[in-house]
Amino acid sequence: MYTLRSLGKRIVLPLSVIMFSIVACNKNNDYKQPLPQIVDNSIKDGKDTITIGGSLLLYPKLSDRTTTSYSWKVNGTQAGTDSTLTFKPDAAGKYLINFTASNTTGQASANYQIYVLGKYENGILIVNEGWFGHENGGVNFYRYGSDTIEQNVYAKENPGKQLGTTTEFGAVFNGRFYLVSKQGPFVVTDSKSLVEVGRIESLPANGRAFLGIDSTTGLITTQSGIYPLNLQTLAIGTKLSSVSGQVGNIIMQGNYIFALTQTEGVVVLNKSDYSVAKKIGGLTEGFTTGSDGSVWVAGGTSLVKINSSTLDTTKVTLPFSAANTWGAWTSGSLTFSATENAIFIAKEKSWGSSGTSFYKYVIGNAASLQNPFATLPTGKELYGCATRYNPLTNQVVVTAVQSGYGQNYKYNSLYFYNASTGNLDKTVSYEYFYFPGLMLFN
Template sequence: MKNQFFSRQLLAIASLMILTVSCNNDDNFTAPPVINGQQQLKDTLTIGKTLKLSSKLKDRNNVSFEWAVDGKVVGSDSTYVFKSETRGDFKVTMTAKNDGGKVSLTYNVLALGAYENGFFMINEGWFGHGTGTVGFYRYDTKAIEDSVFVKANPGKDLKPVSSTLEFGTIFNKKLFLVSKVGGPVVVADAYTLKEEKRIPAQGGNDWRAVVGIDENQALLTSGKGIYKLNLNTMALNGQVAGITDQVGDIVKANGYIFALSASKGVIVMNSSTLAVVKTIPGMVLGFAVTDDKKVWAAGGTNLISIDSNTLTVTEIPLGFQAYGSWGAWHPGSITAAKNNVFIAKNGSWSGGKQVYKYTGTAASLTTPFITLTNSNILYGAGIGYDRLKNTLVVNTVNEGFGANFAINNLYLFNADSGVKTDTVSFSGYYFPAVSVFQQ
């Protein structure tokens, strides 16, 4: 009995001790840090710019911080200012610690090239008064930056002043700038705009457009046929046989090259042998390539599609006369959005006020998709499709002559609805040629 008494007493004392320790632990317990919201976030910035990132903790008291970029520790404050001088994807991780534990937050940051977050505006320039220029419309500021090529390349130019910058395209992450009337062909990095190579300006040059065949070779159209271009050396390796007249727009789809000739219409070539396999006469306007790999052109009062697998041609009544621009060449006023085709109803050279959208039915060509108001008219190609934003980009000047050409408007329309989403008005004798979009 005595032993049982002492056992019970010891058990009670032990229980009291355990209860006391437990209560003391509850009083001293520290909860680990807690993050507000999701623990993985995405941000985008242009290289050279800064992005301030926060820890997003509910309570920062008695918390230590560690920031790491791609595993390398870079900071210990509650916030971190990220800046990158190189293009790419970065993983920025914040780890917060206290006596109760730790928690992490990850930002996936995409650093875009200096000229990636927007599109290029290729301007032919005022003939005889200065060279063409390259502008850049930036998505985040919704503003146009002027003369970005010469700003990115001090000491470089697009002279002579007698030339006109008429065409641009992006191929293999390179921006190609093509000048008429003695001007150069320039290749620049599509993200930094730094010049890498060029065909120098020279009397007798009369280039139109360029298309890449593969990473080593391209075709360059001109006032006197099509030239073979070595992309590594920028050397010309002769001409495509049998084509000696003015050739303008040119595209590649599947195993074929499609070129628009002033005298022969559409010329179709095998992309490997460059042998001409088909011609489609009467076509004066091209090209658009839809997602189904059909190539679109127009001539007379017909829009045509060319199946790039079989080369079968389908005619669609357009309802109005299609015009080219051989007298003062500029890229064609036609573009594709997914499997739809936008085509401008231009005058005999340019200057239209209506854009039609062909969606696969005759009814879609009965009324314009967009009709410009006031004194606005299309200039140059006039229309382009920005796939990244699903936007129809429209360039206009005022109708008339002289000072009217210095009144410019850039319009952005939703490519599905036709709703105008932005307008930028600006002054100067730019004479817009074509818009070029990142791919």
């Protein structure tokens, strides 16, 4: 037995009681809290996409939360200490989010990769001519997965500002959206927000199209030649001496720039100094590019392939005459599918509108042109660029209006055709006198 003195008295305790107390203390000292374990990070593979203005709740689940602390970092910056995080970004782009759960034993972490889309990044921009004599041009937007058209989005994002008269062309280049009107201002916006970042109040001649060359230089085609453009200052340079007359669509491929002109067909320019490399006459509608780098254009009853290295041409016979895009200039209907190595082209009236069907040429298979690939529903007709292939969805998207004149132009339809089968997958209809000119997949 052991004895202890307390308040002058001797207390006698059994040895077994003292030994039990010592063992119990040792067991408490040896105890370790389980490591935190993340059993569900709340997002599959830790990746997701949201649109600016939206939010995302991140709530990783732990096997044990006892005396656990938390830390959230967004792109390396501390963002929270709760067990969950509501992520609501104020700018588009890529975000890396790190979550850490810690206790006295150790820690566990999870990473999230979130891509934040711009407000008008995930869908189709529709450039509208506008109601001539009543209103200037505009831009509508179709958001993927939606059943409606978001109307007048340029005006919505730029109160008090206007595009020009008959806005027929647009191009997205290096994060900027360039809008060309036949008359009035040449306008530049951010391609994701559509907020205007610059403008030229008036071009030297009626505008047609735009081509971005590099980070500092672009070209604007007009009713009277081609003008270089400084993309940093928006200063217009001296008209190119190598091309004259009305010039429409223009693209760059390899070492060359291909310009479609009214009087000389395709004029091929050397990219280095804009000198003429070759002229190919008799062509009226273009362009699109093949997966091999070839340039495709049409004229008369010919669909023409231009080798972008040698500038040699190969012709395929069309069962109809290609549209003449010069009467009331439009950008034409040619569009390419890399999925099947095929060219789509609309059969339109001679002035480039009012057709009801489009064809598919599977490259190397002349028989594929024998019959229309798809025909619009009764009472509808093509308008503007008419057809564009969307590689994201493998669909040919078609702009159309109600057949006829006057009030018929008020009734618009966006048709989504399966590019492999020709089946009509979806129709989105909307009303107003927009006169759609061009589609861009942003």
